[in-house]
Amino acid sequence: MKNETQILVVGNGMVGYKFCEKLKKKDPSGAFKITVLGEEPRPAYDRVHLSEYFSTRSADHLTMAPKEWYAENNINLVLGNPVVSIDREKKSVTTFSGDVYSYDKLILATGSAAFVPPIKGVDKDGIFVYRTIEDLEMMINQAQKSKVGAVIGGGLLGLEAAKALLDLGIKPHVIEFASRLMPRQLDEAGSKILQEKLESLGLTIHLNKNTSYFDGDATVTAMQFADDTRLELDMVVISAGIKPRDEVAKKAGLTVGPRGGIEVNDILQTSDEDIYAIGECALHWGMIYGLVAPGYEMAEVVAENLIKEHSKEFRSFDMSTKLKLIGVDVASFGDAFGAEEGSVAITYENKDKGIYKRLNLSADKKRVIGGILVGDAESYNMLLQMVNNKMALPPDPEDLILGSRGDGKSEGGNAGVMNLPDEALICSCEGVTKGAICGAVTDQNVTDLAGMKKCTKAGTGCGGCVPMVNDLISETLKSQGKVIKKVLCEHFDYSRQELLDLIKIHEYKNYDVILDELGKGDGCEICKPAVGSILASVWNEVILKQATIQDSNDRFLANLQKGGTYSVVPRVAGGEITAEKLIVLGQVAKKYDLYCKITGGQRIDLFGAPVHQLPDIWEELIDAGFESGHAYGKSLRTVKSCVGSTWCRFGVQDAVSYAIRIEERYKGIRSPHKVKMAVSGCVRECAEAQGKDFGIIATDKGWNLYVCGNGGAKPQHAILFASDLDDETCIKYIDRIMIFYIRTAEPLMRTATWLNKLEGGIEYLREVIINDSLGLNSQFEKELQLLVDTYHCEWKEVVENPELRKRFSTFINSDESDETMAFTEMRTQKKPANWKA
Amino acid sequence: MTNATITTTDTTWYKAGTISDVPENGGACAMIQGKQIAIFNFTRRNEWFATDNLCPHKQQMILSRGMIGDMSDEPKVACPFHKKSFSLKDGHCMSGDDYTIKTYPIKVEDGLIFIGLNE
Ligand SMILES: Cc1cc2nc3c(=O)[nH]c(=O)nc-3n(C[C@H](O)[C@H](O)[C@H](O)COP(=O)(O)OP(=O)(O)OC[C@H]3O[C@@H](n4cnc5c(N)ncnc54)[C@H](O)[C@@H]3O)c2cc1C
Ligand code: SF4
Ligand code: SF4
Ligand code: FES
Numbered sequence: 001m002k003n004e005t006q007i008l009v010v011g012n013g014m015v016g017y018k019f020c021e022k023l024k025k026k027d028p029s030g031a032f033k034i035t036v037l038g039e040e041p042r043p044a045y046d047r048v049h050l051s052e053y054f055s056t057r058s059a060d061h062l063t064m065a066p067k068e069w070y071a072e073n074n075i076n077l078v079l080g081n082p083v084v085s086i087d088r089e090k091k092s093v094t095t096f097s098g099d100v101y102s103y104d105k106l107i108l109a110t111g112s113a114a115f116v117p118p119i120k121g122v123d124k125d126g127i128f129v130y131r132t133i134e135d136l137e138m139m140i141n142q143a144q145k146s147k148v149g150a151v152i153g154g155g156l157l158g159l160e161a162a163k164a165l166l167d168l169g170i171k172p173h174v175i176e177f178a179s180r181l182m183p184r185q186l187d188e189a190g191s192k193i194l195q196e197k198l199e200s201l202g203l204t205i206h207l208n209k210n211t212s213y214f215d216g217d218a219t220v221t222a223m224q225f226a227d228d229t230r231l232e233l234d235m236v237v238i239s240a241g242i243k244p245r246d247e248v249a250k251k252a253g254l255t256v257g258p259r260g261g262i263e264v265n266d267i268l269q270t271s272d273e274d275i276y277a278i279g280e281c282a283l284h285w286g287m288i289y290g291l292v293a294p295g296y297e298m299a300e301v302v303a304e305n306l307i308k309e310h311s312k313e314f315r316s317f318d319m320s321t322k323l324k325l326i327g328v329d330v331a332s333f334g335d336a337f338g339a340e341e342g343s344v345a346i347t348y349e350n351k352d353k354g355i356y357k358r359l360n361l362s363a364d365k366k367r368v369i370g371g372i373l374v375g376d377a378e379s380y381n382m383l384l385q386m387v388n389n390k391m392a393l394p395p396d397p398e399d400l401i402l403g404s405r406g407d408g409k410s411e412g413g414n415a416g417v418m419n420l421p422d423e424a425l426i427c428s429c430e431g432v433t434k435g436a437i438c439g440a441v442t443d444q445n446v447t448d449l450a451g452m453k454k455c456t457k458a459g460t461g462c463g464g465c466v467p468m469v470n471d472l473i474s475e476t477l478k479s480q481g482k483v484i485k486k487v488l489c490e491h492f493d494y495s496r497q498e499l500l501d502l503i504k505i506h507e508y509k510n511y512d513v514i515l516d517e518l519g520k521g522d523g524c525e526i527c528k529p530a531v532g533s534i535l536a537s538v539w540n541e542v543i544l545k546q547a548t549i550q551d552s553n554d555r556f557l558a559n560l561q562k563g564g565t566y567s568v569v570p571r572v573a574g575g576e577i578t579a580e581k582l583i584v585l586g587q588v589a590k591k592y593d594l595y596c597k598i599t600g601g602q603r604i605d606l607f608g609a610p611v612h613q614l615p616d617i618w619e620e621l622i623d624a625g626f627e628s629g630h631a632y633g634k635s636l637r638t639v640k641s642c643v644g645s646t647w648c649r650f651g652v653q654d655a656v657s658y659a660i661r662i663e664e665r666y667k668g669i670r671s672p673h674k675v676k677m678a679v680s681g682c683v684r685e686c687a688e689a690q691g692k693d694f695g696i697i698a699t700d701k702g703w704n705l706y707v708c709g710n711g712g713a714k715p716q717h718a719i720l721f722a723s724d725l726d727d728e729t730c731i732k733y734i735d736r737i738m739i740f741y742i743r744t745a746e747p748l749m750r751t752a753t754w755l756n757k758l759e760g761g762i763e764y765l766r767e768v769i770i771n772d773s774l775g776l777n778s779q780f781e782k783e784l785q786l787l788v789d790t791y792h793c794e795w796k797e798v799v800e801n802p803e804l805r806k807r808f809s810t811f812i813n814s815d816e817s818d819e820t821m822a823f824t825e826m827r828t829q830k831k832p833a834n835w836k837a
Numbered sequence: 838m839t840n841a842t843i844t845t846t847d848t849t850w851y852k853a854g855t856i857s858d859v860p861e862n863g864g865a866c867a868m869i870q871g872k873q874i875a876i877f878n879f880t881r882r883n884e885w886f887a888t889d890n891l892c893p894h895k896q897q898m899i900l901s902r903g904m905i906g907d908m909s910d911e912p913k914v915a916c917p918f919h920k921k922s923f924s925l926k927d928g929h930c931m932s933g934d935d936y937t938i939k940t941y942p943i944k945v946e947d948g949l950i951f952i953g954l955n956e
Binding site for chain 2: 490491512515521522523524525527528529547548549551552555556560562563564611807809810811812813814816818820821835
């Protein structure tokens with residue numbers, strides 16, 4: 001078709017992708033035929049969240065849109081084949097492999113590369129930049145052989161890289177040439193507070209440092225500085241700024257800036273009117289925008305102008321930023337340094353808590369024009385809105401940084417969002433206004449963040465606006481009188497979490513009392529087991545004291561199977577069992593005619609016991625030294641292990657001993673759903689720990705702890721939570737996460753779903769568990785210890801208690817077995833008859 | 838144990854057990870004239886109920902081990918296998934299927950439970 005306009009996009013990065021998405025949306029009839037030529041081997045991914053690759057190790061997780069998306073949208077995507085030259089006469093480009101593509105309009109979205117300063121020895125092995133997935137893979141490799149590392153550059157990205165090194169188990173040094181950290185965003189005072197915070201996290205900060213050369217043979221071993229000091233190390237990450245990728249443009253004779261960048265006008269045309277440049281490669285009025293939001297806006301402007309000539313211009317863009325990931329809140333916005341004539345600064349500093357806040361007011365003291373927040377950036381979004389929308393100051397401007405004292409909610413907090421004008425830009429990445437967000441709630445029935453992301457794309461970019469989007473959703477819902485509340489069932493108007501708190505506060509221990517005090521009606525099969533589980537999690541009393549509120553399996557402490565019989569699973573901690581005990585299991589199985597099978601959790605399941613025989617069977621097992629395996633409970637199932645270093649020639653830690661220790665600790669603890677764990681003796685991971693709620697994998701320095709994995713119907717890999725932990729720390733983290741999970745999950749929610757729904761995800765979990773951001777860790781540990789101290793074998797209680805034992809009857813008026821139970825034979829063992837009808 | 842029987846008009850009452858045989862707010866099973874009957878001691882409502890022990894969904898002899906409760910004040914039992922609920926009043930399935938279970942007259946006298954069967 002000749003009347004299609006050929007659009008050629010060079011570069012499939014974040015902005016290049018966004019351009020395709022936007023143009024496709026504006027051009028449903030397909031008047032433009034898009035071809036994308038990318039240099040990287042994979043489709044565009046979210047570079048902003050690149051650091052997440054260290055914990056997820058999954059490129060898919062970061063992908064903006066899979067290859068199929070391009071195909072479905074009729075976009076020709078060519079990857080791993082960079083453009084090497086442009087022929088402006090013929091209007092075509094040539095790629096590395098020699099292919100030629102012609103264009104009507106050419107869009108350069110080549111981004112930037114890390115700037116590598118010309119220091120002697122900079123080409124040695126062990127020196128990396130931080131820009132692509134491949135860079136990270138190389139860093140991960142090197143980190144396995146490294147103990148000490150340095151990051152050159154103490155800016156936004158450098159600090160993110162330093163945190164990544166820390167998470168990889170490396171001791172990071174940050175080398176900054178300037179006299180303060182994040183020199184473009186922070187003043188001296190802010191930098192000082194930040195430095196103290198970072199040092200307490202384990203980073204070493206060197207300011208005013210000038211690197212003379214890198215030492216070492218093939219691989220770097222040390223850095224030598226101009227002040228004659230020296231740092232021995234194993235790896236270096238360079239994060240000293242960016243260099244726009246303008247080489248192809250320059251070769252083609254397009255105008256580039258003296259310090260790089262392809263010059264563009266207000267509609268983002270280069271010096272050739274058929275060639276546009278967008279994203280980090282574009283130089284607009286002397287400015288390179290090293291952030292996604294302005295890049296997306298550029299994509300929007302070009303797409304819009306292709307549809308309707310000269311309908312939109314690119315304006316200079318707000319460069320406010322918030323540092324993510326590092327464990328310290330840092331934000332800088334608007335006129336951060338108070339450069340405006342006559343402006344006045346109000347500051348607040350709390351060295352003890354590590355908080356510094358600075359607000360710059362306009363000369364007439366009527367508006368905020370910018371500021372800096374370190375240590376507590378909760379009010380960032382709101383302050384940024386006040387700047388951008390030129391909103392008037394509240395009567396007591398210091399409230400803005402102090403928070404209105406007392407109720408903990410700052411003046412600029414929740415309700416304040418509703419005062420914003422409708423056109424206030426909330427999500428700058430996707431250009432979504434407050435009006436659009438509230439409209440999605442009122443007109444399209446959006447009730448949560450996930451729905452909002454789908455409907456408006458708000459919050460899908462850098463994610464900085466998410467707290468504010470959440471506030472807007474809940475405030476709008478509230479204003480409509482639609483308070484969406486998760487309640488247990490018709491009998492309780494509370495969520496599981498609320499119920500748990502109330503039960504604890506009032507020390508309720510009995511279901512009927514709880515139903516009288518907190519609920520209504522007679523209960524049902526949803527709230528009874530849920531309350532039963534809460535009571536067990538909180539007080540850990542013998543559950544059969546209230547047998548009739550327990551779920552099917554818990555009611556008889558065994559797993560109900562087809563035909564109405566039960567199966568019996570004694571605990572075999574860590575999967576380790578003696579020959580003597582194996583023999584006992586065999587004898588018991590034979591005596592009671594039970595079907596035997598090895599479970600997936602490394603123990604032995606005996607099937608086919610009628611309810612009235614359960615106590616007799618258990619009596620024999622307990623006499624032989626067995627105890628309940630809680631296979632019937634929503635509680636710890638097993639801790640699977642490999643033989644580890646005691647037998648395996650690859651093992652680096654004793655996986656079995658640790659697995660047994662873990663299983664002994666957490667056995668019997670009831671939780672919202674079942675919990676599975678595993679311990680592997682080395683990276684080969686024979687115990688498949690990454691598919692468990694808690695997976696522990698040995699390293700030569702200790703244990704890597706993975707959390708919230710899941711097998712089952714919706715498998716999900718566990719995520720690396722922390723590395724190289726010693727025995728005690730690993731257990732401490734598991735203790736805390738267990739209680740946090742028990743306290744906050746919904747009924748029958750596995751840890752994987754829990755984490756998926758946890759606002760802030762794994763990073764937030766780390767904040768809570770490692771940095772104690774809620775200040776609850778000592779409480780968590782106490783609660784867990786109570787459960788450990790009150791452990792009891794539930795079957796022993798039954799076997800020894802005639803009252804409880806009596807409940808295990810098939811008929812109240814006969815000692816007979818249920819005649820209707822039918823069995824057939826299969827491979828010489830018994831099996832129940834098939835379901836009828 | 839033999840079943841003591843009392844006959845009124847066309848219902849014959851069979852003794853099923855004593856009240857302490859059935860847990861509070863729970864159920865138990867009795868064998869009456871070769872039939873498995875589920876008996877529920879709904880202490881919370883101060884009522885007793887008797888139904889078939891057979892769950893019509895997969896023909897399992899199990900309902901006495903189900904969990905009782907109410908849905909909008911209608912007393913019910915949920916099967917422990919797949920949680921289908923049945924009304925304890927008239928036996929209809931309350932989870933949207935076409936099953937019904939039989940219910941039986943039940944009375945408690947001097948701490949003894951009697952189930953009525955229509956011969
Ligand atoms: C670790 C990290 C953290 C960041 N955090 C933030 C943040 O918190 N907030 C924020 O706003 N920004 C952040 N950024 C910056 C943000 O990622 C960039 O602004 C954004 O990726 C720019 O998009 P782009 O498409 O212009 O460039 P890129 O994403 O770099 O894409 C350019 C693509 O073009 C390709 N290319 C180059 N030359 C050619 C050629 N000749 N032929 C074919 N293809 C070519 C490149 O290989 C690349 O794939 C971060 C960046 C990094 C690295
Ligand atoms: S995980 Fe490692 S230590 Fe364990 S069995 Fe496999 S190879 Fe051996
Ligand atoms: S996978 Fe299905 S059939 Fe197998 S044990 Fe689990 S629930 Fe039963
Ligand atoms: S057998 Fe009762 S619900 Fe399936």
